[in-house]
Amino acid sequence: MKAILELHDIGYQVAQNQILQNISLSVAAQDYITITGPSGSGKSTLLRIIASLLTATKGEILFKGQNIMEIDPIQYRRKVSYCFQQPTLFGRTVADNLDFPFQIRQVIPDVDKQKAALKVVGLPETYLNKRITELSGGEKQRVAMIRNIMYVPDVLLLDEVTVGLDEENKRIVNNLIEHFHTDHQVTILSITHDESEIKQASRLLTITKGRLEESK
Amino acid sequence: MNLDVNNWSLTLAMLLVMIALWIGYREKLGIDREIIIGVIRAVIQLFVVGYLLKYIFKVNNVFLTFAMLLIIIFNASWNAQKRSNGMTNALVISFVAILVSTGVTLGVLILSGAIKLIPSQVIPISGMIASNSMVAIGLSYRSMNTQFRDQRQSVLERLALGGSLRDASIGILRESIKTGMAPTIDSAKTVGIVSLPGMMSGLIFAGVDPVHAIKYQIMVTFMLLSATSLGSVIACYMAYRNFYNTRKQLKESASED
Ligand SMILES: Nc1ncnc2c1ncn2[C@@H]1O[C@H](COP(=O)(O)OP(=O)(O)O)[C@@H](O)[C@H]1O
Numbered sequence: 001m002k003a004i005l006e007l008h009d010i011g012y013q014v015a016q017n018q019i020l021q022n023i024s025l026s027v028a029a030q031d032y033i034t035i036t037g038p039s040g041s042g043k044s045t046l047l048r049i050i051a052s053l054l055t056a057t058k059g060e061i062l063f064k065g066q067n068i069m070e071i072d073p074i075q076y077r078r079k080v081s082y083c084f085q086q087p088t089l090f091g092r093t094v095a096d097n098l099d100f101p102f103q104i105r106q107v108i109p110d111v112d113k114q115k116a117a118l119k120v121v122g123l124p125e126t127y128l129n130k131r132i133t134e135l136s137g138g139e140k141q142r143v144a145m146i147r148n149i150m151y152v153p154d155v156l157l158l159d160e161v162t163v164g165l166d167e168e169n170k171r172i173v174n175n176l177i178e179h180f181h182t183d184h185q186v187t188i189l190s191i192t193h194d195e196s197e198i199k200q201a202s203r204l205l206t207i208t209k210g211r212l213e214e215s216k
Numbered sequence: 217m218n219l220d221v222n223n224w225s226l227t228l229a230m231l232l233v234m235i236a237l238w239i240g241y242r243e244k245l246g247i248d249r250e251i252i253i254g255v256i257r258a259v260i261q262l263f264v265v266g267y268l269l270k271y272i273f274k275v276n277n278v279f280l281t282f283a284m285l286l287i288i289i290f291n292a293s294w295n296a297q298k299r300s301n302g303m304t305n306a307l308v309i310s311f312v313a314i315l316v317s318t319g320v321t322l323g324v325l326i327l328s329g330a331i332k333l334i335p336s337q338v339i340p341i342s343g344m345i346a347s348n349s350m351v352a353i354g355l356s357y358r359s360m361n362t363q364f365r366d367q368r369q370s371v372l373e374r375l376a377l378g379g380s381l382r383d384a385s386i387g388i389l390r391e392s393i394k395t396g397m398a399p400t401i402d403s404a405k406t407v408g409i410v411s412l413p414g415m416m417s418g419l420i421f422a423g424v425d426p427v428h429a430i431k432y433q434i435m436v437t438f439m440l441l442s443a444t445s446l447g448s449v450i451a452c453y454m455a456y457r458n459f460y461n462t463r464k465q466l467k468e469s470a471s472e473d
């Protein structure tokens with residue numbers, strides 16, 4: 001299958017600190033890639049580079065064959081969507097967060113779509129008007145995730161999105177990811193430390209001290 | 217008008233400086249040097265300005281008046297820029313913001329006939345407008361720097377979701393503009409109750425009927441609202457892009473390239 005993302009010899013250096021080096025990777029459309037590795041090894045940095053939130057200091061990234069430096073970052077990020085490790089919600093209510101993807105596209109928020117999305121992650125539709133300060137950690141994580149998929153991206157970059165969630169929440173979040181992967185053909189790159197998620201991985205990469213190796 | 221502080225009274229008034237010096241000494245504030253430098257600078261600057269204005273008013277030449285206005289605006293920009301914490305292009309941004317806010321405000325005042333296009337009216341009024349715009353812009357810069365630091369994560373989230381730089385910064389922009397305007401709005405609310413502001417006090421002091429004096433103060437209130445809002449809006453909208461690089465990524469601060 002044709003590669004949706006290609007990383008050629010990516011390096012990232014801040015001052016004298018070499019955070020990532022020699023990272024090459026080809027991601028086929030509709031791949032589900034699991035990334036693991038010790039804390040501080042550069043996993044988040046790699047995903048942020050792929051999301052164009054940081055620019056690699058060496059190498060290049062191709063998205064559907066085009067160098068991402070030639071693509072407008074704003075449009076690109078709508079297609080290659082990064083979901084933060086420990087996301088913060090903004091504004092006052094859940095609706096403020098779910099309205100954002102519509103607002104940036106100059107579209108009137110589709111309340112039905114928002115309610116449907118809440119339902120998929122097991123939250124009642126009355127949550128739209130709930131204050132973000134009243135949400136539990138797992139609820140915040142789920143709201144943050146549906147922000148990323150209000151408009152379905154081509155690639156979803158997930159940074160430890162199930163960390164700190166209980167089994168029930170983990171299952172809901174993983175089902176949601178699986179749903180977008182199989183039913184909407186979304187390519188997934190997911191960082192995790194979770195044993196069972198690693199065990200079930202179809203393609204597993206490990207990053208150690210800024211270097212990448214393919215494990216299976 | 218019979219207003220003249222004679223040099224002898226002024227010298228005696230120096231005693232007031234002694235009070236400040238004495239407090240500084242007693243309380244070990246270590247500011248005696250600062251106070252003395254401050255006093256000397258104030259006296260020299262004011263004498264220079266006094267004679268300069270006298271000359272400009274007498275010559276009454278349009279070019280000279282505009283040159284003076286530009287100097288005022290440049291000085292105000294220089295001071296506003298200092299509060300930006302090394303932001304790129306802060307001087308240019310401040311200059312444009314103060315030039316436009318002063319120009320528009322002054323233009324309206326002149327066209328409406330509130331003041332006349334003569335140096336003795338245009339120059340002091342421009343000074344008031346520019347200095348208030350300067351303070352507002354300085355406050356806006358400070359607020360922007362603090363917010364981009366404190367709200368870093370939520371700005372990043374908005375960018376990651378595909379928001380434009382404006383989408384990611386709009387909350388910070390609004391807050392910074394409000395912060396710049398806040399002192400003017402506050403003082404508009406308390407004017408006359410808490411303080412008798414400079415313009416009005418000066419006129420009353422000079423023997424003008426208080427009812428006439430307040431009309432000028434009302435004009436000043438209006439013009440400062442316009443000056444600070446225009447100054448803050450222009451400066452904030454020109455400055456926020458400094459917090460991002462050309463790849464539309466959030467930088468560590470607005471000063472690096
Ligand atoms: N902006 C930065 N400046 C300097 N060092 C950084 C910066 N961002 C991340 N790092 C360093 O890069 C390394 C990798 O960080 P990160 O990608 O967050 O690791 P992981 O997600 O694998 O835990 C860490 O040592 C971190 O301290």
Ligand SMILES: [Mg+2]
Nearest residue numbers: 043044045085
């Ligand atoms: Mg990480």
